[in-house]
Amino acid sequence: MSASASQVRLYELALDNGRSASPFVWRIRYALAHKGIAFETVYLGFTDIPTVFGGRFKTVPILEHGAMVLAESWDIAEYLERAFPGPLLFNTPAELALVRFTDAWFFNEVLKKMFRLYVKDVHDAARPSDRPYFRESREKNMKGKTLEGFTSDRATHLPAVRSALAPLRAHLLKFPFLGGGTPNFADYIALGGFYWAACAATLPLLQRDDTLRDWLERGFNLYGGIAKDPGVAPLFE
Amino acid sequence: MSASASQVRLYELALDNGRSASPFVWRIRYALAHKGIAFETVYLGFTDIPTVFGGRFKTVPILEHGAMVLAESWDIAEYLERAFPGPLLFNTPAELALVRFTDAWFFNEVLKKMFRLYVKDVHDAARPSDRPYFRESREKNMKGKTLEGFTSDRATHLPAVRSALAPLRAHLLKFPFLGGGTPNFADYIALGGFYWAACAATLPLLQRDDTLRDWLERGFNLYGGIAKDPGVAPLFE
The missing domain is CATH 1.20.1050.10 (Glutathione S-transferase Yfyf (Class Pi); Chain A, domain 2)
Structure with missing residues (x-):
C-alpha cells in the first residue's frame, strides 16, 4: 500500500460559513484527534453526498482509508479502533x-x-x-x-x-x-x-x-x- | 479479626409482605451477588432506621463488615470493590x-x-x-x-x-x-x-x-x- 493510498480522508458537511457542521461528523473528528490520526477533509454540501462513491452513502461522515470506505459514525469509530494504534476509544x-x-x-x-x-x-x-x-x-x-x-x-x-x-x-x-x-x-x-x-x-x-x-x-x-x-x-x- | 467480625450484614427495608423493597438496597444485593459475597440480611422498617447505629444513618442500605459500617449505595459499592476479591464491578x-x-x-x-x-x-x-x-x-x-x-x-x-x-x-x-x-x-x-x-x-x-x-x-x-x-x-x- 502506498503512502497516499493509506491517507485518511474524512468527508464532512460544509455550511455556507465554511464550518463543518454535523453532530455525527464531529464525533469522528474528535475520535481522530483522540487517537492522533492525521487526516484530510473533503467538504461536501448536502446535495454533494450522492455524487461521491457512486451514491453509495446517504449521509456523512464518510471515512476513506486506502481501499476501505465506510459511513455511519459508529462503524467508523469501531474501524478506527481496530485499524489504528494510539489511545483506545473504548478500553473495555x-x-x-x-x-x-x-x-x-x-x-x-x-x-x-x-x-x-x-x-x-x-x-x-x-x-x-x-x-x-x-x-x-x-x-x-x-x-x-x-x-x-x-x-x-x-x-x-x-x-x-x-x-x-x-x-x-x-x-x-x-x-x-x-x-x-x-x-x-x-x-x-x-x-x-x-x-x-x-x-x-x-x-x-x-x-x-x-x-x-x-x-x-x-x-x-x-x-x-x-x-x-x-x-x-x-x-x- | 474473628470470623464473625468479618461477617457482612446488609440492613434492608422490609415491607409488610416481607419483601425487601428499596431500589438502593437492591443495587447492593445485586453487587454482592456479582462479587460472590455471602451476607446476612437485617430487616428494618422505615421507623427502625434511626434505632440502629445510634441513629447515624437516615437511609438504607447500610452495610456492616467487621468494624466498617457505611450507608449510601455508591459508597458501599466502591467499598465492596476495594475490600473484596471476585469479579470487578467497574473494570476501568x-x-x-x-x-x-x-x-x-x-x-x-x-x-x-x-x-x-x-x-x-x-x-x-x-x-x-x-x-x-x-x-x-x-x-x-x-x-x-x-x-x-x-x-x-x-x-x-x-x-x-x-x-x-x-x-x-x-x-x-x-x-x-x-x-x-x-x-x-x-x-x-x-x-x-x-x-x-x-x-x-x-x-x-x-x-x-x-x-x-x-x-x-x-x-x-x-x-x-x-x-x-x-x-x-x-x-x-
Whole structure:
C-alpha cells in the first residue's frame, strides 16, 4: 500500500460559513484527534453526498482509508479502533456498551429536540445551492408546515431541552467529563451535538448561568482547540 | 479479626409482605451477588432506621463488615470493590464514570417518576407501624395534598415514564444488558428500580408488549433468580 493510498480522508458537511457542521461528523473528528490520526477533509454540501462513491452513502461522515470506505459514525469509530494504534476509544466492552447507551440517551432526549429548534437555522446556514433540497426533504416530515411555520414557536420548546440535560449536569458535578477524569467517546458524541448547534443557532440553547458551560469550554478546547470556532458563545443567552 | 467480625450484614427495608423493597438496597444485593459475597440480611422498617447505629444513618442500605459500617449505595459499592476479591464491578475508571451517568439518567428521568406513581402503594405495603411516619414525611412535600389526592390521577403520568424509557429500549436492541454482553452495575441500578416497583405496584408500569420485558426477565433471573419474587408480572398490563 502506498503512502497516499493509506491517507485518511474524512468527508464532512460544509455550511455556507465554511464550518463543518454535523453532530455525527464531529464525533469522528474528535475520535481522530483522540487517537492522533492525521487526516484530510473533503467538504461536501448536502446535495454533494450522492455524487461521491457512486451514491453509495446517504449521509456523512464518510471515512476513506486506502481501499476501505465506510459511513455511519459508529462503524467508523469501531474501524478506527481496530485499524489504528494510539489511545483506545473504548478500553473495555462494558465501556463501549455504556457509551452506546449514552448515545441513545443523547439522541432521543437531547439531539432530536435540538434538530427541532434549529432546522431552519441550518437551512439558512447551508450553501445556497443546498437550500431547496434541504427545505423539501425536511418539510416532508412537517405535516404541511414550512420551516418557518414549524419553528415560529420554537422558543416554547427550550424548557424541554434544557430540562432534558439534567442528568448531564448531575454527572458533571462529580466528574470533569462524561468519561470521568478524561474525555471519551461519550463526551465526543455530546460535544459534537453542541458544536453543531453552535455553528448555526440564532436562538441560544442554554441559560447564561447553565453549569454545562465549564464542560463545554473544556470540551471545545480539547486537542489544541478543536472546536474553538465558533466556541460556546452562541449556545448561551 | 474473628470470623464473625468479618461477617457482612446488609440492613434492608422490609415491607409488610416481607419483601425487601428499596431500589438502593437492591443495587447492593445485586453487587454482592456479582462479587460472590455471602451476607446476612437485617430487616428494618422505615421507623427502625434511626434505632440502629445510634441513629447515624437516615437511609438504607447500610452495610456492616467487621468494624466498617457505611450507608449510601455508591459508597458501599466502591467499598465492596476495594475490600473484596471476585469479579470487578467497574473494570476501568471510564466504566465507573459512565455507570454514574446512567444512574443520573435513571434517577432523574425514571425513578423520580416511579416514586410519584407508587408513593401510596408503598405506604399501603409498608408495615402498619411504619405507615403514619411514611405518610407524614411524604405528604410534607405534596403541597397540602394527601397521598390519596396526590396519586388520584396517577395514570395520567404513565405515558411520561414510559416514554422516558426510550433510551433504554434503544440500547437493548443492540445488547442484552446495559453493560453489554454481561450485566454490570448500571443494570443493577435500573433493575433495582423496577424490582422495587414490582414489590408494591397496584398499577402496571409498562404496556403488555413493552420490549423491556426480555431484559427485565433476564435481570430478575440473574444469580439463581435473585429477584424472582415477585417477578416481572406486576410491572406489565
